[in-house]
Amino acid sequence: MYADIVVPVARGPFTFRIGEGAAGICPGMGIEVRLGARKRYMGIVWRLYDRPPGFATKTAGRLMGDAPLLTPAQMELWKWMAEYYMCTLGDVMRFAMPAALKPAGLTEEEFRRVEYRPATVRYVKLGPSVADAQALHVALEGLHRAKAQQAALLAFCAAFPDGGVGGGELPRSALSAPSVVLNKLEEKGIFSFFDREAAVGAEMPFDRAQVPLAPLSPAQTDALEEVRREFVSQDCVLLYGVTGSGKTELYMHLMADALARGKSVLYMMPEIAMTSQLVARVRSVFGSRVTLYHSRLGERRRAEIYRRLLASGGGELVLGVRSALFLPLPSFGLVIVDEEHDQSYKQAEPAPRYNARDCAVWMARRSGAKCLLASATPSIESYVNATGGKYGFVTLAERYGDGRLPRIAVSDSLRAFKRGERRLHFDKALLDRMAATLGSGRQVMLFQNRRGFAPWVECTQCGWVAHCPRCSVTLTYHKLGDRMKCHLCGYSSALPAACPRCGTLAPGLMGFGTEKVEEEVASLFPTARILRLDRDTAASPARYERIVADFERGEADVLVGTQMVTKGFDFPKLGLVGILHADNLLNYPDFRASERAYQTMTQVAGRAGRTDAGGEVVIQTMQPDHPVVRQVQSFDYEGMVRSQLVERSAFGYPPYGKLVVVNLRHRDERLLGAAAAWVAARMRTLFGERVYGPHPPVVDKIGGENYLEILLKIENGRSPARAKELLAEILKEAAGHGEYRRVFIFCDVDPQ
Ligand SMILES: Nc1ncnc2c1ncn2[C@@H]1O[C@H](COP(=O)(O)OP(=O)(O)OP(=O)(O)O)[C@@H](O)[C@H]1O
Ligand SMILES: [Zn+2]
Incomplete structure (x- = not known):
């Protein structure tokens, strides 16, 4: 007998002969194999057949365990992902299985040492x-x-x-x-x-939890009924519910429905750290049925959870980040994708470069389960699918309880500056609101999407700017530690005493990051207690949770932070949100920049005034008339979508077409350029005008490696599957090319 075996490497599957000792072998089982002379892996038996292949094969080793490690549904998901995202099954396996379940090693001892044995x-x-x-x-x-x-x-x-x-x-x-x-x-x-x-997973005695489900408001009840109605005819429903509308309580009812039918539920969220509040809420209702799954769990714990779910008969509730998608969930009934617009559902690097939201939709459809996508700022793609009838669509337009959507004021920073109404990086309009809010004993949150003190260091005399020697980005000056740092590769160096180019002036610290904002708030409001939330202060999850918990308990008056503060928080005493420099968000060279700017600003604004009527937001910008700023101010989500759709249809961007980006990477710029030109030319012979580039991406050098990309637009109505097949042929040719094979090439399907 022979088997195609998937091994967690970028190639394969590989064909092996199956020896005598493998009675009971079937697809999905783990089996020990050797690649090359020495290296041993646990592979997954993918396909079995009797006819010898037309080439020499090695014999596989022992079977590991006596039952499959994958359900048929998981095998289908792997297969679909490998095809759709243009990678190998081995790429998928690398991410899909907890490391402790797929031992690899050079020697038998090494292999056995990492092999998972259940407690x-x-x-x-x-x-x-x-x-x-x-x-x-x-x-x-x-x-x-x-x-x-x-x-x-x-x-x-x-x-x-x-x-x-x-x-x-x-x-x-x-x-x-x-x-x-x-x-x-x-x-x-x-x-x-x-x-x-050992039985694992039960972290809380089942009967101890059980707080009853919260009674819903009339608006929530209507929305819930509508979701249930839509699910009768639709596999997937988009819930568009404004910030603070209480979407979480709706999910709880839907989850309870599914669990009561003995089905299992997957509740996905972008990041587990942002969710301590939410996890506590779900646990209080569902107790020990709740299994948390994220990358911070130890490998052993991940393996235990995987095995327990594999053996389960349903009725499980898994809360997890994008990788939870890969867990076995027999009797799968419902998947909820919270904050479905969030970019962290997309794995950018390495392969498989999948979007967990899209995979969830596919999985639900495939297995007859239901999928709820939810957001206060849905992605344009999902919104178009929903309003176009491909998904069900439900709106929840009001905040829960006494909460009202906040009042949003826009402050023109240039004008404030000209009139002398700006101190440090704060316009008078924001300072006044801060003073009033702090004076009334409420809290303030300030958002600036740069960390560090000064995002760039520039000679004020000759214009020299400090760049990372390995990456095409500026170095950020951090006051703590007094160094300039590269945020991409970690390179750091001392602040030069004099400009290295003209030697005259001491270089100036330009721009402002959260570290500087914190310092400025301290000088403007000397008695305010300040916390900062960014990658520097919240380096570990424990520190992150401490900062959030301290702020929630009112142990600080001002929270300064990066993107980290935009997500899901519910701080009862938060009265004012300040966005310090919206222009950072507006001017990003990407077709999704406006959509993202709208989402980020609306989400961060949505933290204000959630429990009473007094929420306020001040947006500082140099472009007060920018359409996105106007749309955020008037909560005009539909307006934002309409204007974006006009632009996207003109250029064939999603949702009017699909994108595949061919990325090329090499240290040698000349070789890279030649390879990219060759690939692009080959692509043009097949796809003609639909090919754009090669051109350098926004950041075209990281860690000493240069990058180029080629964009392929596949307009609606054309088969993306066929286009990907043709593209894969070209890349195979490149991989066999005498010179260009040295260039690392990969595809990013549906890039974010
Ligand atoms: N039915 C309810 N009973 C009691 N409290 C509720 C109910 N619905 C919502 N709340 C409370 O209202 C607040 C907002 O709810 P929630 O955090 O679920 O909003 P959301 O829609 O997820 O908002 P966002 O998109 O901003 O995260 C929370 O403090 C929540 O506990
Ligand atoms: Zn660098």
């Missing part, structure tokens, strides 16, 4: 010499001189109405007798011991 618990039952009540009686009598043994046997028997002769089993630890005593009983055939795989 076990020792159990005891009656042994061969105690087959019935009569024998038990005899055994007890026989122990009248060995009191400790007799006591242990009696303790065992007491646990069962029939004394245990009917096959009763107890954990060994329940007997609290010393090993010598138990060993003697085993020697006499009175006890026998065995191991059982």
Whole structure:
């Protein structure tokens, strides 16, 4: 027999002969194989057949375990992902399976050391010499001189109405007798011991949690009913609910529905860190059914969860980030994708470069489950799918309870500057609102999407700017540590005392990051207690959670932060949100820049005034008349979508077409350029005008490697699958080309 076996490397599947010892082999099982002379992997049996292939094959090693490690649904997902995202099954396997479940190593010992063995618990039952009540009686009598043994046997028997002769089993630890005593009983055939795989996952006793579901407001009830109605005819529904409308409570009802039917539920969120508030809420209702899954869990824990779910019969509730998509979920009934617009659902690097939201939609459709996408700022793609009838569409337009959408004011920073109404990086309009808010004992949140002190260092005399020697970005000056740092590769250097080019002036610290904002707030409001939330202050998840919890408890008055503050927070005392420099968001050279700017500003603004009517937002910008600023100010999501659709249709961008970006990377700029030109020319022979580039991406050098990209637009109505097949042929040619094969080339399908 032969098998195609998927191995967690970028090539394959590989064909192996299956030896004698592999009785019971079937697709989805783990099997030990060797690639090259020495390296051992656990591979996944993908396909079995009898006809020998027309080439020499090696023989696979032992089967690992006696049941498949993948459900048929998982195998289908892997296959679809590899095709759709133009990568290998091995690429998918690398990410889809917890490392502890797929050991690899050079030697047998190394391999076995990492191999996952589930934790076990020792159990005891009656042994061969105690087959019935009569024998038990005899055994007890026989122990009248060995009191400790007799006591242990009696303790065992007491646990069962029939004394245990009917096959009763107890954990060994329940007997609290010393090993010598138990060993003697085993020697006499009175006890026998065995191991059982430890039950994992239950982190909270099931019956301890159970707070009832919250009663819904009339608007929430209507929306919930509408979602349920839409699910009758649609696999996928988009819930467009403004910030603070209480979408989470809706999810809880839907999850309870599915669980009550014995189905399993996957609740996906962009980042687990932002969700401590939410996790606590879900746990309070569903208790020990909730399994958290994210990359910060240890490898062993991930493997345990995987195995437990694989064996489960349904009724599971998994809360996780994008990688939770790869868990086995027998009896899958519902997937919820919270903040569906969020970019972190897309894995940018490395392969598989998948979008977990899109995979969730596919999976639900495939397995007859339901998928709810939800956001206060849906992605344009999802919105178009929903309003076009491809998905169901439900709106929740009002905030829950006393919350009102905040008042948003726009401040023209240039004008403020000209009138002398600007201090440091703060316009008078924002300063006034800050003073009033702090004066009334409420909290302020300030958003600036740059960390560090000064995002660039420039000679004020000759214009020289400090760049990373390895990447095409400026170095950011960090006051803490007094160094200039590259945010891409980690390179750092001291601040030069004089300009390296003209040697005259001391270089100027330009722009402003969160570190500087914090310092300025301290000088403007000397008594305010300030916290900062960015990658520098929240380097570990524990520190992140501390900052959020401290702010939530009111232990600080001002929270300064980057993107990190835009997500999902619910701070009851937050009265004012300030966006310090909206222009950073507006001027990004990408066709999604306006959509993203709208989403980011609306989300961060949405943190204000969630529990009472007093929320306020001030947006500082040099482009107060920019359409996106206007749209954010008037909560005009539809207006934003309409104007973006006009632009996108003119250029054939999604949703009017699909994009595939061919990325090329090499240290040698000349070789890279030649390879890219060659690939682009080959693409043009097939796709003509639909090919754009090669051109350098926004950041075209990282860690000493140069990047070029070629864009392929596939207009609606053309088969993306066919286009990808043709493209894959070209890339195969490139991989076989004498010179260009040295260039690393990959495709990014549906780039974000
Ligand atoms: N039915 C309800 N009963 C009690 N409290 C509710 C209910 N619905 C919502 N809330 C409360 O209202 C607040 C906002 O709800 P939630 O955080 O779910 O909003 P959201 O729609 O997820 O907003 P965002 O998109 O901004 O994250 C929370 O404090 C939540 O506890
Ligand atoms: Zn760098």
